[in-house]
Each structure stands twice: as C-alpha cells, then as structure tokens.
Amino acid sequence: MRINEEFAKIRKSEIISYKPKIIIASEGSCSEPKYFDGLNQSVLTENKNIINLLKDYAYRTNSHPNFIVDMYREFLINNNGMISVKEIKNKISNYNRDNGNNIDVNKIYSLIDKLYKEEYIIPFDNIENFLLLILKEEIFKDFVINFVDYFNAQNITYSPETDSINIVIDRDKDNFFDYQYDNVLNFCNENNVNLFVSNPNFEFWLMLHFDEINKLDKNKMYENKKVSSKRRYLEQQLHLICKYKKDRYDFKIFESRINTAIKNERNYCEDIYELKNNLGSNVGKLVEIIINDDINKNA
Numbered sequence: 001m002r003i004n005e006e007f008a009k010i011r012k013s014e015i016i017s018y019k020p021k022i023i024i025a026s027e028g029s030c031s032e033p034k035y036f037d038g039l040n041q042s043v044l045t046e047n048k049n050i051i052n053l054l055k056d057y058a059y060r061t062n063s064h065p066n067f068i069v070d071m072y073r074e075f076l077i078n079n080n081g082m083i084s085v086k087e088i089k090n091k092i093s094n095y096n097r098d099n100g101n102n103i104d105v106n107k108i109y110s111l112i113d114k115l116y117k118e119e120y121i122i123p124f125d126n127i128e129n130f131l132l133l134i135l136k137e138e139i140f141k142d143f144v145i146n147f148v149d150y151f152n153a154q155n156i157t158y159s160p161e162t163d164s165i166n167i168v169i170d171r172d173k174d175n176f177f178d179y180q181y182d183n184v185l186n187f188c189n190e191n192n193v194n195l196f197v198s199n200p201n202f203e204f205w206l207m208l209h210f211d212e213i214n215k216l217d218k219n220k221m222y223e224n225k226k227v228s229s230k231r232r233y234l235e236q237q238l239h240l241i242c243k244y245k246k247d248r249y250d251f252k253i254f255e256s257r258i259n260t261a262i263k264n265e266r267n268y269c270e271d272i273y274e275l276k277n278n279l280g281s282n283v284g285k286l287v288e289i290i291i292n293d294d295i296n297k298n299a
Helices: 005-013 031-040 065-078 085-098 105-113 124-134 138-154 178-191 202-207 211-215 218-223 233-242 251-255 258-265 283-291
Strands: 021-026 049-053 082-084 121-123 164-170 194-199
Touching (some): 021 031, 021 065, 031 049, 031 251, 049 065, 065 082, 082 085, 082 124, 085 121, 085 138, 121 124, 124 138, 164 178, 164 283, 178 194, 194 202, 194 283, 202 233, 202 258, 211 258, 251 258, 258 283
Parallel strands (some): 164 194
C-alpha cells in the first residue's frame, strides 16, 4: 500500500491548514486513480485532499476486489500506529522503486526473515530501531534514515470524525462472484468503509459524463463484450467520443461534465445491493458527496 510519491513529498514539505481527507482505494491502476487525481486538483475540491491508496509495486497487476479489501485491512492496522513486517517489506520495495532501485532488497529481506515472521507487528515509532538492529552493516545506515523519512511521508492517518474511507470497484461478473460481492459488502458495513461500484466497470461511470450514453444499447453496455483485441464495448464508445485510453486521458474533458454524469447516473441502478446484478453505478454519489463537502455521508 502506497501513495503517489510526488504527493507524499508535498505532504512532507508543506505546512498547510488541515483539509479533510477522502481516502480512496480503487480496483484499477490507471483509469480510477487518474480520475480522482484530476478531481483532487480541481477547484471543485480545493478544500479537501483526495488520496488514492495505490497498490504496492509488487502487486500492481492484482486488481481483484478482494485484494482491495486486503489493502484496507492493512490500512486499518496501520492507522492504529502498528505495522506488520510483511507491510514493512512491501514499503521497502516501494521505496527502492521510487528511488532508482539502488538497494539490494533481497539481502534486506533475508536479514529480516532470519529474525521475524511476516505477520509480526511492530509500532510505527519503533521502525528505525527495528531496522538498525537488523541491518547492522554500515552500507545500510543511510538507507535506514532515508527509508524512515519516506515511510513517514507515506503514512496516512484517518480520523472518522473528519475523513472518509472509500472503495471503488467494478462489478466484473466473470471473475467477481456473487458470494465475493457479498463479502466485500459485509466488510465495508462492518468497518465503516463506503463502497462504490460500477456495473460492469468504471468506464460505465465515465460514459455517463456524455449524453450519448442515452443512445447506447443497455444490454451491450451490461455485457460489455470485446469488440476488438484491445477494447471492450464501453471503452470503444468512450474512445469514439473523446479518444479515451485507460492509461492516458484528459480529466478536464470529464471535469466539465460531472453534473451531467451525476444526473445521468440516476437513470440507472444506484443501489449498492442491486448493483450486484444490474447495469448502473453509484460512483456519482461519491463525487457528489465530495464536491458538496459532506464527506462522511454514506452512499
């Protein structure tokens, strides 16, 4: 679990008045983070911090909703000022990736594994001593100091009184089964996490920004079958309208149409329980909550 490195540096280097945090973990590694990063930079959200919780580099290709739930479980443990050895190792890997891959992480892992199991939990304020005790060699001294700075900048605290935590996922019926959907719902209900779903996927929410959606076949959108070797139906329709590509698109095209998307969403299913088997989305509710300041309102 990590956050954007540039955003982490800004948090570390700037002293700013407190802004409520909207913490979001999403299933995708491109479209969703790019959308919410764009929204974070918008004048619509100038009084808030939208923070994308990103997957560790080692797990970037794992997009299953259950994995996103596991990320949040780790986040909730971290929010209590504790962290597992497994998560420390993940953060060391992230640090190495963000800083040029100059560290022999396998040697560090080996030294850690000789003394501790991955499930072992340690307090945040003991991380530096923990590493110095294990990494006694002189070559690791600068690494420990720099890593602790990196860790502190990456650390995101959560206050239920002012902040919200949210999961944004797709309802991909081909690999996200009914019982798994129910398990994610139960986790969110039990842990005060807001759940936002697009059925079939996030491109449906993006498509809602354009009134052209009203001309599309609902069955084709729901089935969202492949129409080429690279694209499914919804992605192809977005590409035809605005040259959309998952890994790069201009958020401003969508920013100016947010109210249209919120309005169009109401023509489809928005109920979090019924979204399991119906075309629709409730991501518009999250966006509406954010831009209207009511960040603790449940979907």
